[in-house]
Amino acid sequence: MKSLAAILLAVGFAGLATADEKKAEAPKIAGTYKLVGGKKNGEPVGDDAKKPVYTIDAKKIPIADKDGKFVMSYKLDGTKIDMEILEAPFDGLKGAKGYGIFELKGDTLKLAYGTEKEDSRPKNFDGKSGFYFELKKEKEKTKE
Helix, strand or coil, X not given: CHHHHHHHHHHHHHHHHHHHHXXXXXXXXXXXXXXXXXXXXXXXXXXXXXXXXXXXCCCEEEEEECCEEEEEEEEEEXXXXXXXXXXXXXXXXXXXXXXXXXXXXXXXXXEEEECCCHHHCCCCCCCCCCEEEEEEECCCCCCC
16 A cells, blocks of 8 residues: 555656756747847837847847837746847936747747736737737758
């Protein structure tokens, strides 16, 4: 009986480890992207936001527009993304939080987020409130 309990306990812990491993397997969004579309509170982003190349690494997302450059740290959890502004062109924004969702399909990354509080996390990518960006991953250049 004690052996059976020990086996069940060991299997239970193994199952927990597998669940944690699966949770840690969020898609990797790192790469170089071009902004192909987006909205801020329902209004389309300007063409100036589409000019820069966005290089997302394993920890940070830079976003530039006519107002300046923002750099945010991020953490992925399933389809959720939580962010914190590390750099901003305006006083008082550093440390602000963003709560969002993301979707990575092929070379297209969709990112939508709100900045008020955690319950401002969008439910979809319509861009009616908060921020919505659609980015296209650039092809890696091959060395010749």
